[in-house]
Amino acid sequence: MRRSVGLLYLLARVADTIADSKTGEVNLLLDALDAWDATTDKRQHEVPDLSHLATLQTLDAERVLLEQAGLAVEALSATPSEDLQMMRTCLKIIIGGQSLDLRRFGPANDQDEISSLEDDEALDDYAYRVAGSVGEFWTAMSRHHMFPSRMSLHDEAWMRDGVRFGKALQMTNILRDIPEDLRFGRCYIPRARLDAVGLAPEDLRHASSMDAFRPVYHALLD
Incomplete structure (x- = not known):
């Protein structure tokens, strides 16, 4: 189990590094993600050439990756077929979320204009795609490897809690990374919640908006 979980993390990190590459060419990143998805799903045999994106990395570890x-x-x-199926399912969801993010926000470059998610439904969908699906994967893998013969377990409840756990981790990341995301023109705080307290995404750049924003922050944290 440890090997398969670690390998999925590595495959997802490649996709994440592709998506976060600092280039103004959205289509280049989308094509690279599509090629990575096709390769890991065995729909194409050649590994995509990521050398150009590698040269853009500021961290040596991501360049080497x-x-x-x-x-x-x-x-x-060398991965067991049952693990492979679960890994591919999860990775496809993650890559789909990253592609949707690029289409919605564009590449991760410094920007003055800020785009935001529209509502809680969009936030929940994003959190599931990039993290809830991973909690789902962890749970399915644990069930398969650690409790294969225990049929009395409440699988539906387990899977639901696994998704919630993954989403909670992602929400923590979103709240922590607000300043950096704003710098890249991205706001994952739903516009509907900001509208309700009289704020726009751009206002979150200013400390003077924190009193108005605090109830939104705590509501999402809960």
């Missing part, structure tokens, strides 16, 4: 992404793909061949 993209340069050697083929090693992670090779490791899939």
Whole structure:
């Protein structure tokens, strides 16, 4: 189980690094994500050439990750079929969320204009795609490897809690990363919640807005 969970993390980190590459070419990133999805899903055999994106990385670890992404793909061949199916399902959801993010916000470059999610439904969908699905994967893997013969477990409740756990971790990241996301022109705080307290996404850049924003922050934290 440990190997498969670690390998999924590595595959997802490649996708995340692609999506976060500092380039103004949205279509280039979307094409790279599509190619990575096709490769990890075995719909194409050649590992995509990520060398251009590798040169854009400011962290050596992420540069090396993209340069050697083929090693992670090779490791899939030694993965048990049951694990492989769960890994591919989860990774496809994650990549779908990252692609949706790029179409919605554009690439992660410094921007003056800020776009935001519209409502709680959009936030919940985003949180599921990039993190709730991972909690779902962890739960399914644990059930399969640690309790394979215990049929009395409440699988539906387990899966629901796994999704909630993943979403909660992502919400923590969203609230922590508000300043950085705003710098890249992204606001994951739903516009509907900001409208309700008389704020716009741009207002979150200013400390003077914190008193008005605090109830929204605590509501999302809860």
